[in-house]
Amino acid sequence: MFFSPFLFWDPYFWLILVGLAITMWASWNVKSTFNRYATLPSHNNITGKEAAKLILEDAGIFDVTIQETSGELTDFYNPSDKTLNLSEPVYNSSSIAAICVAAHEAGHAIQDAKAYIPMSFRSKLVPIVNFGANLSMPLIILGVVLSFNQVLIRAGILCFALTLLFQIVTLPVEFNASNRALKKVKMLGIINQNEYPAGRKVLFAAALTYVAAALSTFLQLLRLILLFADNDRN
Template sequence: MYLLLILLMLVSFGIQWRLRSKFKQYAQVGLKSNLSGAQVAELMLADHGITDVRIISTQGRLTDHYNPTDKTVNLSEGVYAERSAAAAAIAAHECGHAVQHATAYSMLQFRSAMVPALSAVSTWMPWILLAGVVMINRSLIPLGVGIALFSLTTLFSFVTLPVEFDASRRALAWMDKRGVVTAQEHAMAKDALWWAAMTYVVAAISSLATLLYYVSIFMGGNRRN
């Protein structure tokens, strides 16, 4: 199990490096349509009849996200202003989440409903797990509670996968229909979004592996007791 966790960590680092490399490469390819990321986002929202979502610029790199609480598409500074295949892909993907929200996409609703519970337990969960491991020869209850809480984060990681893949599917389909990208630019956008999705896949698998690691400790303690 230790080797699996280390392997997944190395794979995660590798995918993150590949993702940044891909976005850096595709950020240098100007869009034939000459649209900035912000303009792509505006068009996609307008085409879906969404008028209550704001598009704002945020600091950082690859910090782009959609916030369903305040209905904002947050684009990193580069994506907001760049006129590239990478910027278009990211902007359209985040707007894909806004479309999911507007159409009451079930998996996004499920994920959003989990956020308050995860926020409430995230601070205490690592300490509960640590206490459970330390106290395993005295009581299995703390570790059991920690495992139950950690299972919520693992479930959240897997619920995130269809949400992310669906947002990318919506983004690519819309860009093609709208003529935002050429065939070559579409291939770049699809490749960039695929690598972005792989970060979520590895995160979900890593979370599951960590959960199973704690379960194995729990089972071992149960046999000893």
């Protein structure tokens, strides 16, 4: 969450509250959706690990290691060391929710293998975004201290905007991975026609968390722009 020295007296703080409400709802929604279908076993009793393995082998990918990681909904694919990390409720579970989450991460591995452009672009953005995120607040504070120096303030806002750019680029990466996952689990018979709607709901709920994050960051950025535009006019 991005806070500023104007936390208690700017008229646009409500934008942060709206963003917080959106992200909290998205987090609750994905957890409740996952938990609902985590109790619904698949017809063929395939675990999340086995589903991911089948998908990767079908795509001709044999250099990715599938391993278990601690936590809940902490699943991720790491392109740097070619590891597909599945959380404890996914790795050994044969539920529809577990299978689809594992398939989604396998979708990221396929993107990596096929050099999917948005994914490659996102990876290149990471160091730039991290640098900008660390620099944005100090620049804005310094700009305020130096009698509202607009050059420093605008530079800080621009650095913060890099976070929004990263999250926007993330959206097609995540939606594409989910589309690949749903196609694969259906084509390979990992889930059947009756189970497909449940799997789609799980992955859609997960995708909404990325949309919510982008919306929240946009509202924070809008607040900064409006706040300092007002100060500039005054």
